[in-house]
Amino acid sequence: MRATALFMPTVKEDPADAEAVSHKLMVRGGFVRQFASGIYIMLPLGWRVMQRVCRIIREEMDGIGALEVSMPTLHPADVWQASGRYDAIGQEMFRLQDRSGRDMVLAMTHEEVFTWLASRELRSYRDLPQIWYQLQLKFRDEPRPKGGVLRVREFLMKDSYSFDLDEAGLDRSYEKHIGAYDRIFERCGLDVYRVESDSGFMGGAQAHEYISPSPAGEDRIALCEACGYAANVELARSVARPPEEAVPVSGQAEPREVATPERRTIEEVSAFLHISPASIMKALVYVAGGRPVMALVRGDHSLHESKLARYLKAEVRPALPEEVVAATGAEVGFVGPVGLPGGNSLRIIADESLRPGGSSGTPGAPGFPSVTPGTHGAAGAAFAGAHEYVAGANKPHTHLVGVVVGRDFQAEFTDLREAQQGDGCPECGRPLTIKQGIEVANIFKLGTKYSKPLGATVLDEAGQERPIVMGSYGIGPARIAAAAVEQQHDERGIIWPKAIAPFDVYLVQIQAKDPVQSAIAGTVYDALSAQGWEVLWDERDERPGSKFADADLVGCPVRVTVGKKAADGLVEVQSRRGGRREEVAVDDCAPTVRGVWEAAR
RNA sequence: CGGGGUGUAGCGCAGCCUGGUAGCGCGCAUCGUUCGGGACGAUGAGGUCCCGGGUUCAAAUCCCGGCACCCCGACCA
Known part of the structure; x- marks a missing residue:
């Protein structure tokens, strides 16, 4: 065209x-x-x-x-x-x-x-x-x-x-x-x-x-x-990475309250208490089917809502601040699984990484291997023995230290956290890439x-x-x-994969009014078209720079240029992707184009 | 739905704070000089300043209401 x-x-x-x-x-x-x-x-x-x-x-x-x-x-x-x-x-x-x-x-x-x-x-x-x-x-x-x-x-x-x-x-x-x-x-x-x-x-x-x-x-x-x-x-x-540092074991029989004034986020609490985020339990209150539930993940993990929704078989949404207070008696930031008011009416769903004795992914799920401490290093084993976390106390400006899952509260366990870069593959244990x-x-x-x-x-x-x-x-x-x-472009424009480019060949005629160039370009156009190529023949009366710029922008895999040397019967063939510019006789143009095309992605 | 932002010539923008004849670049049209990586000069066309209301002698500019579009988050068979 x-x-x-x-x-x-x-x-x-x-x-x-x-x-x-x-x-x-x-x-x-x-x-x-x-x-x-x-x-x-x-x-x-x-x-x-x-x-x-x-x-x-x-x-x-x-x-x-x-x-x-x-x-x-x-x-x-x-x-x-x-x-x-x-x-x-x-x-x-x-x-x-x-x-x-x-x-x-x-x-x-x-x-x-x-x-x-x-x-x-x-x-x-x-x-x-x-x-x-x-x-x-x-x-x-x-x-x-x-x-x-x-x-x-x-x-x-x-x-x-x-x-x-x-x-x-x-x-x-x-x-x-x-x-x-x-x-x-x-x-x-x-x-x-x-x-x-x-x-x-x-x-x-x-x-x-x-x-x-x-x-x-x-x-x-x-x-x-x-x-x-x-x-x-x-x-x-995924298999959660063990935390960088093991949690010190207090050995105390029950959790102990500590004042944490104005410390609400994981970062604030961990900095204030000089502990790693992984030593904190993140408690998130959601509303599922009109009822509040508490989701627990380790402090260095993120909850993936669709996992919670799938487990509960209901749509979920984060609870509003008032709903959090109604369900736990505490404001956002000081909520935890221990010491909830009104008996144990709140359903607590915890991520597998919080399960006592394990820091793993989803045991029992299809294809999930048992996680051996040897696979994941000594830190994992040390962590597995500690079991003590910091959690919100459901009291204003207060957290609990020494919280032990299973001893201090009961929870349902499932896979809730979003897989992170570097987590272990659930199939083979090697690091995952996100x-x-x-x-x-x-x-x-x-x-x-x-x-x-x-x-x-x-x-x-x-x-x-x-x-x-x-x-x-x-x-x-x-x-x-x-x-x-998205995958194939450069600073000048698109580099279409050859199968889906708008045209196979972008034929630039440098001088629109030059009869020699017109004749040569016409010959090239006919020869390529006869072989089944879709050719865009740019014979607009524009400056060369504009036409080159458009050719790069539009991104057809092969560019053929008919310019000064047309008088000598020579044209240039070049890949949009870059590489050398081949100067060939008009008669050799078609096979050269084919070569560049074949080499293109 | 929550938060933020933007609406001025075809495109990209300035002007708004501090009210007083609507501007710049690109593009477009005509002519000339140019012509291998987005030329140069001259001339010119092109605007309900998103819409509606208000304040004012006077509104692109200030105030109120709406609409559209973009970004972040939420949402997403």
Whole structure:
């Protein structure tokens, strides 16, 4: 395509409202424009990238036998009422009424419609398995859109749904998707980690996310480079590091009060009492299902709320200051598990690292090995023998020292803390790495969560009616594009992975009005096009610097320059990624381009 | 939902504190000189100063109310 025939509004300056690199570059490169908060226009270049991503997705989905359909995005509310999500989902769903007052929604995902269709059309086990997919818009009224196209309110998604007779069939469909997804990301030139993820406390089945590492991402994942364990921190198990210093054992029979005036935070208390944060129990009061509960983690750990929510099987929120006082008799900062008023009405849930005799992760969880002191050094063993903590006394400006779990209070134990950099891998004990990333895809084993309430059943071989066992699988093409930009760019602009670049070759003609250059550029353009390359021929009457700058900004993998030496029949071929600039005869241009292309990522 | 910030030409911003003819850079248009890494000169077009109300002789500027957008946190199938 000729640049003079293209709409490519590049901009010199970063947009004022952009934070993420991908956001800035996609706006500057003329790929997208914001229309409203979280709502974006895809300009020609941006749409070409999307089309290329979508094409790869289609090919790989078709490759596992999935069938493409197109589902409505405007749904009557009753299907969502049938699944229970009409009420379960809050303001994140766009809701409206039609002219006769019927409740409608804009689809935020498509489990309901697909299941509705399956319930009407799939009758026999002979109809199974099926995998149906679509590339369709989703609408989610995000409370806070951000990061350009990373977190938006209207976006394209490839979503697929598998329908199987039983769990074994679901496992096969799930594995097929893993294969397809791995190939999609490989082809898109994107680094991703497939990690265990939270399937939500209602589903309970297996789920994975594909996370592409980037500082602009909103997810954190725990990775073990030694054994390959990988999980979102919202459910990652880990072996807590033993504290740097062992807690001195007082040997006293019961806790002792100490005055801690105005010392509320872990930092303040640890500094005041000259102890390490790990020697303090952090007590956090939450409200779950309308009732207060106390969550306990070690002072050097952070609670992960979704772990608490999953354990309690209820949504949780931090208690308000008044609620904390009502539940414990003390204000925030002096709350603890010992000496609570009114008997033991407050449920106390403690992290595994506080369990007497252990500083471990989640014993008993699948795949969790027993933790041997030898693995984690002498400090761990010493710590295990101490058991004494400092905790809030539930009295103003007072803490307790010498608190022993199990002796001074009872608690339920579960994995509550967020995995930290350097924690031990739950599988092999080696240190975990925490990385930030963008969720570019997810896969869920739904089971019969939707097929049961929506009545999607088939008759099995024995003539028995059985609910279809389902999976759902999403990929965000725009997030793939943004993640690629996040991963591959330099100070001049984007360096697209070759498979999803808007054009394969950016052909710069230095002098638009030079007939020799025009002729040579035309020859090069035709030759490359004839070989199947998508070429953007920049024959605009601009200064060379502008065209080079745009070429770098737009980020096509190969640049061909037709300039002064065109008169001698020479052109230049160069990789966007850098490296040497090759000067070749016009006739050698195509093979040279191929070479640079092959070498590109 | 809590906290913070910003709305002035297509884009990026100054002006607001201390009220008095609305500015700068980029971009855009025309002409000329230029032409291998975002040129230079000349001329020019382009503004409901987010919206509504108030104070005042006079409001981009002060006051009240609203809206939009951004950032941090909470939330996120």
